[in-house]
Amino acid sequence: MSQANHQTILANIARHIELTPAEQARFIQLLTPKTIKRKQFLLNAQQVARHVAFVTAGCLRAYTIDDNGFEHVLQFAPADWWITDMYSFISQHEGDLNIDAIEDTEVLLLSRQDQLQLFDDIPKFERFFRIITEKSMVSSRKRLIDNLSLTAQERYNTFCNYYPTLINTIPQKQIAAYIGVTPEFLSKMRAQASKKG
């Protein structure tokens, strides 16, 4: 089972770089498996994100709580996704993101320290993370544009396309906290949309 998880992460990496068996072994050795039960936290705001997590099963969510107590979801991470508080992870200072599990979840953790060592020892890993950071940057920008230019209904549709597996598995209030509306308004939109068919 742990073996299966290792295959998943190696397949994820193989999309961008090719590793020798020795390099694979070296990498696997640095990973710490961890189980996070539903509603438990991988990371709290005001903590330092020592690790980046790769999800092998379940689903995590990263969110902030604003001054009025409202939650804003930055990212969901179902299986095969990477997640961390990037600010805290790269600066190793305390961050403002909470990461918790919306269902029982398994992750493989890589510490920043080991990651940086890996960059020195096997530059291909620096390439891998350079590439996935470039891609995250693109999707973060895309989302910012969507928030600036789309209506709530359009953002909901976009969400459904982006996270198709999540629509029926996560509470609607989480979707609302992601697209930037109140749960009440999302409910109203869905009611109107279902009328029209």
Next chain:
Amino acid sequence: MSQANHQTILANIARHIELTPAEQARFIQLLTPKTIKRKQFLLNAQQVARHVAFVTAGCLRAYTIDDNGFEHVLQFAPADWWITDMYSFISQHEGDLNIDAIEDTEVLLLSRQDQLQLFDDIPKFERFFRIITEKSMVSSRKRLIDNLSLTAQERYNTFCNYYPTLINTIPQKQIAAYIGVTPEFLSKMRAQASKKG
């Protein structure tokens, strides 16, 4: 003068990696200087972003135009900033960002092709771009959180802190297109704020 520009970009890079004189020379050789006059374009939507630009003087802006014809500014790039359409640059497919000059501007261009070659030849450059992409990612996320959780007035204040040099040099309508309000509403906010002192 071109020498001065080269010093600027080398100093920018030296913040994160150390280069030998030979490596510096190799890098400089790959750069193409370009002048963009006020209101002229470095890149149009529907073009492929062949280059990433480093601004040595003046100021660029990157923006999209939505389906209703409204402009949304993603980034301003005064001197010492890097700018490109990241999606188009990494995929080499056509993008949706326009980049133009809000005043006469000088840039140094690095093509994606040369950048990737540089990553193969001198891994330190892959490190440099890995680091600045991580940092852009952090600021993009920060801005997304701000858009989800702050009022227009608070976003205006945040803008003033983030781009202090721009407040008096760029048109207010550009600031409005960045913080996500109409120029009319920004004008109203400023009037109210100045009343209170």
Next chain:
DNA sequence: CCCATTTCTTAATCTAGGTTATTTGTACCC
């Protein structure tokens, strides 16, 4: 299987910010 908690829906009311329109101010260009 049942109770407690959380989630979802509906509806009335409210407001931040948008829209439209007009006026005034400013900058550049021949």
Next chain:
DNA sequence: GGGTACAAATAACCTAGATTAAGAAATGGG
């Protein structure tokens, strides 16, 4: 230096989405 084009201000009115409140439905833990 005067006209054209763009930028900013002001004000009346409008709407997408928030707030508040209350009931209905679903879920999960024991």
